Amino acid sequence: MAMLQTTLADELKALALYDTEVAAAAAWAQAFANYFQGVTPPVDSATSNALPIAPGAIPAAQAAMQGGLTGMNTPGAAAATIAAAILVFWSALVPATAWPGSTGIILPTTLTLPALTATLQGVFTANISGELSKDDSMVAIAGAIHPLNAPPAPAAQGQTVWPGPLQFPIT
Secondary structure, X not given: OOOOHHHHHHHHHOOOOOOOHHHHHHHHHHHHHHHHHOOOOOOOOOEEOOXXXXXXXXXXXXXXXXXXXXXXXXXXXXXXXXXXXXXXXXXXXXXXXXXXXOOEEEOOOOOOHHHHHHHHHHHHHHHHHOOOOHHHHHHHHHHHHHHHHOOOOHXXXXXXXXXXXXXXEEO
């Protein structure tokens, strides 16, 4: 039970070309929400304290992320805008709704705006210069986003805070 890079890659590969930024933002936010919640919960959902994220926590975070994607079609702004919107998603999660009984959520130490922006910009540049296909580009983008959201190192993982106080990793 953990978020899977393959889920994010599949969600991103399913994105189409959109006529408007609003439609693209809605699709990106849905793809990220599906990655976080999982498409086959609890197998591939964000999990903490052996509990998959509650479905009721996702809509508000998804809506916040969608709003945070405004401006992503501005030339040169995509990486920073998507990075900031991912952080907005995390920030919109309400602990007691996401994992009932929890009292706080601590972001992964790897999930910072500078790190995510730089990583995404590097992948975008490599995708363009390498003339990668859409699917290969989306797999590369998922490969950049996932390790920062669900780092393999326990010390870097996000945490839920529970009464006690106890902390459990978010995987």
